[in-house]
Amino acid sequence: MNTSHAKIPAAVLWDFGGVILTSPFEAFNRYEAEAGLPKDFIRSINARNGDTNAWARMERNEVTLDGFVELFEAEARELGHRVDGWRVLQAISGDIRPQMVEALRRVRGAFRVACITNNMKAGDGPGMARSPEKARAVAEVMTLFEHVVESSKVGVRKPDPRIYQHACDLLGVRPEQCIYLDDLGINLKPARALGMRTIKVGDPDVAIDELQAMVGIRLRD
Numbered sequence: 034m035n036t037s038h039a040k041i042p043a044a045v046l047w048d049f050g051g052v053i054l055t056s057p058f059e060a061f062n063r064y065e066a067e068a069g070l071p072k073d074f075i076r077s078i079n080a081r082n083g084d085t086n087a088w089a090r091m092e093r094n095e096v097t098l099d100g101f102v103e104l105f106e107a108e109a110r111e112l113g114h115r116v117d118g119w120r121v122l123q124a125i126s127g128d129i130r131p132q133m134v135e136a137l138r139r140v141r142g143a144f145r146v147a148c149i150t151n152n153m154k155a156g157d158g159p160g161m162a163r164s165p166e167k168a169r170a171v172a173e174v175m176t177l178f179e180h181v182v183e184s185s186k187v188g189v190r191k192p193d194p195r196i197y198q199h200a201c202d203l204l205g206v207r208p209e210q211c212i213y214l215d216d217l218g219i220n221l222k223p224a225r226a227l228g229m230r231t232i233k234v235g236d237p238d239v240a241i242d243e244l245q246a247m248v249g250i251r252l253r254d
Contacts, residue, residue, distance in 0.1 A: 042247065043144065043206040044211045045144050045146055046146075046149055046212070046224075047214050048215040048234070049152075053129065053137070057124060057126070061124055070114055070116065074114060074116075075121060077112070078109055083219075088105070093185065094153070094184075094188065132253060136244060149191060151191050154185040180204065184196065191217075191219075192223045198227065211228075213232070215232075216235065
């Protein structure tokens with residue numbers, strides 16, 4: 034990788050759920066506790082047959098929400114538990130992280146910015162916002178990006194390398210000129226393979242510190 038491009042990025046690419054929003058896994062765990070399911074059971078369903086399961090098909094817009102619920106509940110039964118697929122969908126939408134939005138605002142003043150999100154077509158914006166107020170807040174954040182690449186619209190989802198390249202093509206930059214933030218290692222691996230520098234987002238404040246060091250501008254007061 035050409036380090037001259039790595040030092041000064043041309044663009045910063047962002048995942049949405051788990052980066053700009055709190056992770057849906059937290060909400061999944063709350064539902065699992067309420068329903069008496071094993072911890073991380075929902076994640077284990079999504080990890081099986083990762084490219085062909087109900088979740089993957091939903092995010093490529095290959096099934097309706099009703100179709101997803103039917104398929105997802107069947108996958109859960111195969112693993113020995115009953116799951117309410119609609120309740121799982123309601124858990125997807127996290128809460129906006131104000132400090133990450135502020136970092137995004139500052140980054141976009143100096144660099145190209147785009148969002149790459151695995152999402153579903155139905156619902157109020159990426160992540161099925163739970164209320165009209167939340168939908169408006171999410172839509173407002175989305176306007177900060179030059180481009181929003183949605184799996185449900187392009188028919189390709191992370192970790193398929195094509196979705197990252199598509200975002201680069203829209204911005205007119207090379208992957209090695211980009212930084213990419215995501216909360217899932219499986220989604221960061223192909224970005225790195227393309228030449229991007231990556232940040233795994235767990236604690237958002239730690240991730241912002243990492244990003245700040247890479248871009249060389251202050252991202253918070």
